[in-house]
Amino acid sequence: MAKDGAKKILLLAGSGESRALAQALAWREGFDLHARLARPMRGRAFPVPATTGGFGGAKGFRAFLDDWQPDAVIDATHPYAEAITARTAEVCAELGLPLLHHERAPWVAGPGDDWVEIAAPEDCRNLIPERACVFLGTGRAGLERFACLEGRRIICRQLDMADGPFPFEGGEFLLSVPPFSVEEEMKLFHRLEVDWLVVKNAGGAGARPKLDAARAMGLPVAMLARPPAPEGVARAESLQDAMDWVEAL
Known part of the structure; x- marks a missing residue:
């Protein structure tokens, strides 16, 4: 059960950025976080309780959102999780749910790189x-x-x-x-x-x-090259930008 007045956030995790964001949100009051991992992450344990496994496609994802009714969704999956990112953007747009796409900046070639x-x-x-x-x-x-x-x-x-x-x-x-x-x-x-x-x-x-x-x-x-980012979705490359977006909900 969410605390009274708490904003319910669904975090689709899987990247290092999702780990840092989960930890930052866990330290803040006023948020009820549900983290979801497609599979267990390698290395140390995820910083907040997280469920593992898919939703069962777009239909299952809609059913989960209808049941849990989050205030917002954050997609912090791997930059190449193209199918998940596209599905998330489509379903959130249909339901009118605020969505943030959070991924680290890509590499840029420098002197000496071929x-x-x-x-x-x-x-x-x-x-x-x-x-x-x-x-x-x-x-x-x-x-x-x-x-x-x-x-x-x-x-x-x-x-x-x-x-x-x-x-x-x-x-x-x-x-x-x-x-x-x-x-x-x-x-x-x-x-x-x-x-x-x-x-x-x-x-x-x-x-x-x-x-x-x-x-x-x-x-x-x-x-x-990375898959193209979904159109019309807010983006954040840094933890601070992601937290600013959440705080503004």
């Missing part, structure tokens, strides 16, 4: 030469779309054991546990004889060392 922005995984086909060794830092989701890279050696880093074989020939999983330093990434790329990196523009400091290593080694990077 980045080529690509709009889709299939763009790698004509960009990366055959027989090249490609370090795929995009995670497991959507891995089958990189089948266009057959004819290259593909190394896909995973943070936990893969639940099946590589989806196409020429690929292999590499199990590693973060954090990774720039020096460690350079040693890894040298040992594997990496020619190209393919990376999602996730932003943030945690995944940055591989890009700094690529810069130091003169390695080219195919940078997968």
